[in-house]
Amino acid sequence: MENPIRDFSAQSLQNMDTSNQNPNGASVVTRFAPSPTGFLHIGGVRTALFAYLFAKKHGGEFILRIEDTDKNREVEGSIAHIQESLEWLGITWDYGPDKPGPFGSCLQSDRLEVYRRYAQTLIEKGLAYPDPYTADEVAGFRAAAEAEKRPFLFRNHRPETFAEWDGTQPLRFKVATIQRSEWHDEVRGDLSAGEEMLDDFIIMKADGFPTYNFAHIVDDHEMGVTHVMRGEEFIASMPKFLSLYEALGLPLPKFVTLPPIMGPDGKKKLSKRDGAKDLLEYRTDGYLPEAMRNFLALIGWNPGGEQELFPGEELVEAFSLERIQKSGGAFNEEKLKWMNKGYLALLPQTEREQYFVDALPATIRSLPQFSLERAAKLTDTALERTHNQVEIREAAEAGEYDWAFAAPEVPKELLKWKNDDSFEQALPRLKNALKLLQNADFGSPEGVKAALWEYAEEVGKGELLWPLRVALTGRERSPDPFVCSWVLGQEETMTRVNGVII
Structure with missing residues (x-):
């Protein structure tokens, strides 16, 4: 592959070409580049979603790149977990860990030669050098700066002569020009940062792997990324990124800073x-x-x-x-x-029914009258009162659906309507209801209602419907008796009503 690096010496951030040469041929290319260090958090998923939506809106390409350069923090199975998570959301990628692109692998650990090539270019330009100091020496520099109440800047300790880099030492980028940084963000507008934000920083680690600050810029260019979407925590690092773009002579993509996701109170970031x-x-x-x-x-x-x-x-x-x-x-x-x-x-009815049935625990499925037919009939009523399968399971465990699959023990005193003196006053009304139910249409709740409604208006809606519901469910709170009757079917409905009359 031809080396795309061009001489940066005459460039500045003000006159840098900001068009991107895309090897994939798409006018818009976005990427999501998680590290495989654990579960995929909500903020990362939202970043992936925005990048995916924008690419698809413009007929572009979306890349899933895995930034697996920190092997000490990598969690086994994380890459598969990331893929499964995105696939569940319907976020598909044009190139990813399972789909190499014209630029090669989407796993950074497979791209070490690419980073070494770019690092060597910086070395040849005099813009990268092996870090000659031990960790203790750097700690001493830092302590001295703190004692003098000044910021620690590695560039203040930059060696005058550089040894040849053999790949076993950290390689630092040498910031060529210490200047104020200015850039444009598609969301935040024009941004800037002072020269104190610029310092020499490590681009290649002693283990041969690149740092994020270096690798993501190389990969975004190699992969033709046109729009870089990420969180606001990266704004502080933009001067470093821009200095690398300039040093490497790379065109700038468009930067899109996404807003943070806050906790429910809106006062602090979600945790x-x-x-x-x-x-x-x-x-x-x-x-x-x-x-x-x-x-x-x-x-x-x-x-x-x-x-x-x-x-x-x-x-x-x-x-x-x-x-x-x-x-x-x-x-x-x-x-x-x-x-x-x-x-x-919005789901088709068969899918709604399957969703409800799938959520029912084994305790419900083991009840003596359980059937998929009754569960399907109960679906709409259950989903009116719940939002997800957790709530369905909680309702089931609280006994709210038991009446549909097992004949209840009905406390006779519960049959008493508030205007009655005793439950016996409800029994004649239930006997009359039983006669009407013999000729009712049990094909729908409306059919049951049509058979009973005129009589309910005659004797009082509560006077009839309360004891009828209790007779069918044994509960003070349940769906209306028309729905209950339809769910149970004619034979079981009449059996239960007759059971409390006797």
Whole structure:
């Protein structure tokens, strides 16, 4: 591959060419570049989502690059976990750890020769040198600076002559020009930082692996990345990055700083103490990927208008950099629950039924009258009162669904309506209801209601419907008796009503 480096000596950040030569041929190329050091946190997922949406909006390419250069922190299985997490959300990549591109592997550990080549270029330009100091010596420099109440800058201890780098020592970048840095961010606008932010920093470690500060710039260029999306914590490092772009003679991509994700109170960044957890735990809890994707997109991005649900390709079509906010957005789990409920309502009925059945614990499935037919009938009523499968399981464990799959023990006193003197007053009304139910249409709750409603209006709705519901469920709180009757079917409904009359 031809070396793309060009002479930087006549360049400055003000006149640098900011167009990017993309080896992949796409006009927009974005990337998500996580480190395989554990679970994929919500902030990282949101970054991946924004990068993916923007690339797809413009018919571009999205790259999943794995920054596995810190082998001491790498957690086994993390790469597969990252891939599974993104795939669950519907985020697919054009190139990734399983799909090398025209630029080669998307695993940084496979690209060490590329980094050495760029490092050698800097050495030849006199812009990189082996670090001659031990850790103790550097600590001494730092302590002396603190004692003198001045910032520690490694460039103040830069050696006058450099030994030849043999690859076994850390390699430091030599900042060529100490100057104020200015750059443009697509979200934050024009930004700047003083010269105190520039210092010589390590680009290659003694173990032969590059540092993040170096490797991501090399890879973004090699992979043709046009838009770099990342969190605000990287703003402080931008002067270092810009000095490397200039030294290597590389064109600048567009920088897109994403707002932080805040905790529920909106006052501090989301943390584990706020309930932040691994993305796939939300899958286990029964959140739909469409709901999670939509929810994350709206943290820090405002589409404008009143629409909040963006199913299918609507989210891709609506997304734009111009609507990304500068300020952070709160991770509001109640909003996520509401959104999940909204997407559950959009599912085909058979999928809604399967979603409900899948959440039912073994204690429900072992009840004597359990059947998939009754569970399917119970689905809409259950999903009206719940937002995810965790809540379905909690309701099931609290006994809220037992009545549908096992005949209840009915306390006779519970049959008494508030206007009755005793439960015996409810029994004649239930006998009359039983006669009406003999000819009722049990094909729907409305069919049951049609058979009973005229009589309920005659004797009082509460006077009839309260004891009927108790007779069917044995509970003070349950769905209305028309739904209960439909779920149970005609034979079981009449059996239960007759059981409390006798």
